[in-house]
Amino acid sequence: MDTTIREYQDSWEAEIKSKLEDKFSGKIEVTKTETRRVYAKVLDKADIKDICKFVQDDLSFEHINCLCGVDYPAENKMQVIYEIDNYTFYRGVILELEVDVPYDDLHIETVSDIWGGANWHERETWELFGIVFDHHPRLERLLTPDTYEFFPMRKSYKLREDKR
Amino acid sequence: MTDEKKTQIPDAQAIAEGAEVTKEMVQEYTSQNMDMDKMWITMGPQHPFSHGLWTLKIQADGEIVTDADPIVGYLHRGWEKEAENRTYPKIIPMADRLCYASSMMYTHLYCMTCEKALGIEIPEKTKYIRVMADEINRLQSHLMWLAAVGTDLGNFTAFLWASREREFWMDMNVRLCGARMTTNYPRIGGVRNDVFDIDLDMNDEEKSRFMRDIVRCCDHFDKALWDIIALIDNNSTFISRMVGTGIITREQCANLGITGPAMRGTGVDFDVRRDDPYDGYDLVDFDVPVLSAGDSYARYMIRVEEMFQATRIIRQCVDKIRSLGRSAPYRLKVPSRIPAGKTYCRIEDCRGEAAMYLVSDGTDRPYRLKVRSAIFVNVSSSRDLLMGCRIADVPVIMAMIDMCLGETDR
Amino acid sequence: MAYTSIIDWITGVYSQHGWADPIQANPYYPFGDAYNLPYDLGMKLWNIIGGAIAWLLDLLFPGNDVSTWLVCDMTNNIFALVLFMVLVFAVVFVACLISLWEERKVLGRGMDRRGTMIGMWGFLQCVADGLKTFMKDNVFSKKVDGMTYWWTVALIIGTSVLIDCMVPLSPRWFVVNYDAGLLIIMGLYALAPFFILVSGWSQNNKYSLIGGIRAAEMMISYEVPLLIIIATAALLAGSLNIGDIVMAQTKHFWYVIPMFVGFVTFMICATAESERAPFDLAEAESELVEGWQTEYGGMKWGLVMLADYLRGACSCGIIVLLFFGGWNLPFMEWTYFLGDGIASFHQNFMWWFPAPELTFLLKAWLIFFVMIAIRLGTGRVRTDSILNLGWKVFMPLSILNLVIVLIFKLFIGGVF
Numbered sequence: 004m005d006t007t008i009r010e011y012q013d014s015w016e017a018e019i020k021s022k023l024e025d026k027f028s029g030k031i032e033v034t035k036t037e038t039r040r041v042y043a044k045v046l047d048k049a050d051i052k053d054i055c056k057f058v059q060d061d062l063s064f065e066h067i068n069c070l071c072g073v074d075y076p077a078e079n080k081m082q083v084i085y086e087i088d089n090y091t092f093y094r095g096v097i098l099e100l101e102v103d104v105p106y107d108d109l110h111i112e113t114v115s116d117i118w119g120g121a122n123w124h125e126r127e128t129w130e131l132f133g134i135v136f137d138h139h140p141r142l143e144r145l146l147t148p149d150t151y152e153f154f155p156m157r158k159s160y161k162l163r164e165d166k167r
Numbered sequence: 168m169t170d171e172k173k174t175q176i177p178d179a180q181a182i183a184e185g186a187e188v189t190k191e192m193v194q195e196y197t198s199q200n201m202d203m204d205k206m207w208i209t210m211g212p213q214h215p216f217s218h219g220l221w222t223l224k225i226q227a228d229g230e231i232v233t234d235a236d237p238i239v240g241y242l243h244r245g246w247e248k249e250a251e252n253r254t255y256p257k258i259i260p261m262a263d264r265l266c267y268a269s270s271m272m273y274t275h276l277y278c279m280t281c282e283k284a285l286g287i288e289i290p291e292k293t294k295y296i297r298v299m300a301d302e303i304n305r306l307q308s309h310l311m312w313l314a315a316v317g318t319d320l321g322n323f324t325a326f327l328w329a330s331r332e333r334e335f336w337m338d339m340n341v342r343l344c345g346a347r348m349t350t351n352y353p354r355i356g357g358v359r360n361d362v363f364d365i366d367l368d369m370n371d372e373e374k375s376r377f378m379r380d381i382v383r384c385c386d387h388f389d390k391a392l393w394d395i396i397a398l399i400d401n402n403s404t405f406i407s408r409m410v411g412t413g414i415i416t417r418e419q420c421a422n423l424g425i426t427g428p429a430m431r432g433t434g435v436d437f438d439v440r441r442d443d444p445y446d447g448y449d450l451v452d453f454d455v456p457v458l459s460a461g462d463s464y465a466r467y468m469i470r471v472e473e474m475f476q477a478t479r480i481i482r483q484c485v486d487k488i489r490s491l492g493r494s495a496p497y498r499l500k501v502p503s504r505i506p507a508g509k510t511y512c513r514i515e516d517c518r519g520e521a522a523m524y525l526v527s528d529g530t531d532r533p534y535r536l537k538v539r540s541a542i543f544v545n546v547s548s549s550r551d552l553l554m555g556c557r558i559a560d561v562p563v564i565m566a567m568i569d570m571c572l573g574e575t576d577r
Numbered sequence: 578m579a580y581t582s583i584i585d586w587i588t589g590v591y592s593q594h595g596w597a598d599p600i601q602a603n604p605y606y607p608f609g610d611a612y613n614l615p616y617d618l619g620m621k622l623w624n625i626i627g628g629a630i631a632w633l634l635d636l637l638f639p640g641n642d643v644s645t646w647l648v649c650d651m652t653n654n655i656f657a658l659v660l661f662m663v664l665v666f667a668v669v670f671v672a673c674l675i676s677l678w679e680e681r682k683v684l685g686r687g688m689d690r691r692g693t694m695i696g697m698w699g700f701l702q703c704v705a706d707g708l709k710t711f712m713k714d715n716v717f718s719k720k721v722d723g724m725t726y727w728w729t730v731a732l733i734i735g736t737s738v739l740i741d742c743m744v745p746l747s748p749r750w751f752v753v754n755y756d757a758g759l760l761i762i763m764g765l766y767a768l769a770p771f772f773i774l775v776s777g778w779s780q781n782n783k784y785s786l787i788g789g790i791r792a793a794e795m796m797i798s799y800e801v802p803l804l805i806i807i808a809t810a811a812l813l814a815g816s817l818n819i820g821d822i823v824m825a826q827t828k829h830f831w832y833v834i835p836m837f838v839g840f841v842t843f844m845i846c847a848t849a850e851s852e853r854a855p856f857d858l859a860e861a862e863s864e865l866v867e868g869w870q871t872e873y874g875g876m877k878w879g880l881v882m883l884a885d886y887l888r889g890a891c892s893c894g895i896i897v898l899l900f901f902g903g904w905n906l907p908f909m910e911w912t913y914f915l916g917d918g919i920a921s922f923h924q925n926f927m928w929w930f931p932a933p934e935l936t937f938l939l940k941a942w943l944i945f946f947v948m949i950a951i952r953l954g955t956g957r958v959r960t961d962s963i964l965n966l967g968w969k970v971f972m973p974l975s976i977l978n979l980v981i982v983l984i985f986k987l988f989i990g991g992v993f
Contacts (some may be wrong), residue, residue, distance in 0.1 A: 008436060011442070012219065039443055040511070048372075063371065064566035065196070065418075065422065066422070066423040066424055066426075067424060068292075068382075068522060068539060069522055069524060069537065069539040071524055071535075071537040071539075073526055073534075074535075074536045084524060084537075085523070086511055090421055090435050090436075090437045094437065094442050095437075095442035095443040097443075097511065097513075099511060118422055118424065119419075119422045119423040119424065119548065119551075120422065120423050120424020120544050120547070120548075121546055122422070123543060123544065123547040124544070127543075131247075135357070137519070144240075145239065145240055146239065146243040146576055146577075147243060148240075149242065150539070155245060155248055156247065156248055160248075160284045162248065162252055163250075195595060200917065206783060208783050208784075208787075210864070214866060215863055215866060216863045216864055217863050230787075230960055230961075241855075246721065272604060316954075318863060319864070320955025320956035320957060321854060321855065321857070321861060321862075321863060321955075321956045322854075322855075322954075323688060323954045324687060324688050324953050325952065327689055327690060328688070328689065331689055352677045357978040369987070399956075402954065402955060402956065403960055404855050404956040404957070405955075405956045406846040407958070407959065407962055408958075410958055417771070422858075480801070483968060484673065557960065557961065558680075558787065558864055558959055559861065559864055559957070559959045561864055562863040562864050
């Protein structure tokens with residue numbers, strides 16, 4: 004991991020894109036690049052750990068900014084979004100990884116051992132969406148009471164006022 | 168705190184009824200409870216240090232903290248779920264309520280996310296107005312933090328002095344948008360009102376008294392802050408509490424996801440305002456203070472320096488707004504529906520990096536709106552911050568995180 | 578002397594030579610050779626009150642024994658002692674309230690606010706707060722250890738009142754005049770941390786326990802330099818008697834001059850000893866809620882707070898006695914008020930005016946002002962640094978002070 008701090012260059016996004024696609028050809032698809040943004044889709048959720056390790060070790064993305072879930076009941080799937088941030092080599096670039104988690108297997112490998120900052124985000128995503136992060140050190144309810152038996156952020160859970 | 172089955176010794180009543188207590192049982196019981204010298208102390212939800220409704224459980228060996236477990240969620244309102252059931256403009260006042268101390272920032276962040284999703288560019292004057300409003304907000308938030316640090320260190324003078332200075336900026340907030348705390352000022356595509364519309368000088372349309380007063384506030388504040396710095400920095404009782412406590416390394420900090428002044432205090436040279444500029448921040452000139460000590464004092468120094476930088480930015484913004492004049496537009500008309508897409512937008516909040524992830528589906532309501540709160544992540548690292556410190560240092564170290572529960576629990 | 582009438586009684590006792598000499602006229606006078614103003618005031622008060630009651634009873638039941646008993650020498654003495662105690666306590670209490678008011682006002686001004694504002698420049702706020710705590714419900718946890726929980730409050734406030742009453746305001750305003758008076762005060766002063774430890778333990782609360790242990794830590798580290806400096810002052814004066822120490826300062830110079838190091842050390846140690854900020858870590862509210870006072874509410878809390886201020890006032894009193902010439906001004910004794918013997922004090926017109934006592938109290942309040950200023954500008958010190966300070970800074974400093982005093986004594990001995 005190179006930790007020299009550089010000024011922003013336009014070529015960074017393409018660089019990251021090519022590095023990712025070289026290493027994980029067929030496993031990852033870089034959908035879009037913008038200024039300081041790289042959007043990628045991980046095709047198989049089993050690869051997420053390897054990709055994250057590579058992103059952290061080789062691309063020096065040392066900080067996970069955000070991790071969240073999105074529910075798509077129409078497509079029978081959920082998505083986990085990783086917003087990964089860089090402080091040094093590609094300073095200011097955010098890499099967005101998108102993983103599909105199908106309804107019939109709501110399991111995905113944890114990344115909290117790679118980035119400690121993902122710990123609570125994963126707990127939150129689990130309690131609000133019911134996506135289980137395997138090998139998470141402590142997958143307990145964080146924001147909601149322990150007595151909750153439902154996952155409130157799923158689209159199937161309607162608020163009383165929700166007429167949609 | 169393991170859930171292993173432990174040997175139970177019969178109580179006095181059982182012994183009276185004929186239960187036997189062997190020497191081995193007693194020995195086993197004592198060996199299992201050998202860590203009785205370590206006790207769990209629950210600080211919160213009602214505790215003077217917590218500055219809000221949360222719990223910090225610490226395990227203390229005498230005065231040394233050996234483990235910590237933060238518990239949040241008392242204030243969970245289902246903000247994100249609520250947002251899914253509101254139209255886009257209706258979320259603006261809700262975003263105010265995310266954090267009472269940095270309401271302007273969160274509203275700004277929300278409006279910015281929507282604008283990015285819409286793909287529109289806001290007028291130049293609005294950029295400066297937003298930056299100015301953000302920095303006013305940063306100042307009053309940092310001053311409230313400084314006040315809280317005063318009480319956490321056992322001194323009430325710093326609290327009242329900082330609160331006094333904060334009042335000036337609160338007054339500026341009132342004149343800018345009519346409210347002290349929940350400002351409700353930015354709008355999708357602009358801001359609610361032009362700064363030239365406030366306290367207008369009747370003789371000259373281009374001269375706003377608000378702009379004059381904000382520069383005066385800056386002038387006063389640059390001097391007044393030195394009073395508080397002299398009180399704290401020249402005083403070994405404060406310095407000895409802050410230097411060398413709550414140390415984390417640069418690597419730990421990046422890995423744990425700590426952001427904001429706490430991160431820059433550990434030597435991470437990163438500021439969203441400079442390295443991923445949004446709105447007017449690439450048009451103004453400011454420095455990002457970075458220290459590598461990684462202790463509470465470094466975090467304190469960073470925040471104090473940020474306050475000086477904030478007045479610097481405000482002055483520049485005032486100049487730019489004045490030169491743009493009254494006639495420049497301050498608000499765009501925007502459609503009420505946002506096209507389908509995914510947007511991630513981040514902002515340098517007073518406490519760290521705040522971000523919003525918006526999934527829009529072409530309707531007038533967000534499909535999913537995730538809020539990335541800085542403190543939510545910062546407080547999750549409190550175990551690493553607190554390990555090995557003393558009980559007396561716990562409030563000081565946690566004060567440097569500057570807790571705000573509204574955005575943590577959402 | 579059988580009772581006849583109040584006129585007879587008054588004329589019989591006092592008409593011959595004005596006010597009677599309390600020592601000559603009273604065979605049960607408890608203070609030996611020294612004149613005691615509060616006792617005398619108590620005696621005179623009882624002469625009026627008791628005399629009036631006796632006179633009324635005698636009007637109703639002429640020639641009864643109760644009237645005689647009420648004004649006999651022994652009864653006079655007993656009731657004079659009761660009034661003496663009330664008087665001494667009242668003065669101490671009011672002085673303490675004034676220091677409380679002073680703290681609130683000075684702190685307020687220093688923090689750019691006004692401080693208390695209710696009545697008499699805010700003084701009545703203290704009274705109102707006292708009444709409020711009186712009226713509070715008596716709330717306590719069921720899980721406390723009853724006996725220690727209740728008794729420690731009584732003992733803390735009791736010892737605090739006791740030591741504060743033991744501090745003499747002048748040679749004529751004292752409770753006991755021992756040769757080792759200073760040591761007795763310090764001995765009782767050092768008792769309170771034990772009660773705090775026990776009280777913190779009894780409350781069945783972790784914050785209280787930690788607070789109690791911290792109080793014990795502080796006691797251990799601050800008692801020693803405090804006593805060394807007291808011993809040094811006694812060495813300089815050649816006596817442990819408070820009156821002698823003050824007289825020695827009046828004759829030569831205030832001991833703050835040779836013992837300046839000692840004064841600074843003593844000041845800080847006394848601040849720590851009375852658990853005032855910045856050394857209030859036994860009740861550090863930011864981490865320990867209220868420390869060892871967490872479980873005390875209502876009047877119990879009020880008494881504990883009062884004890885705090887009593888102890889603060891006592892520290893200031895001791896500092897004035899040791900370093901600032903007590904009730905005397907430099908090179909000036911209050912001979913007009915204090916007299917040079919029993920015979921002369923009634924000769925003066927204003928002999929009763931408490932000028933020396935007021936001098937003493939004013940000095941004590943000035944010292945308290947410094948303590949308030951320290952509180953105004955400092956944060957709370959941590960436990961480990963407080964122990965470091967106590968053992969590694971103040972202990973050597975107090976020894977240094979002793980060395981300086983010894984050099985004075987040996988080489989410039991003529992003055993002493």
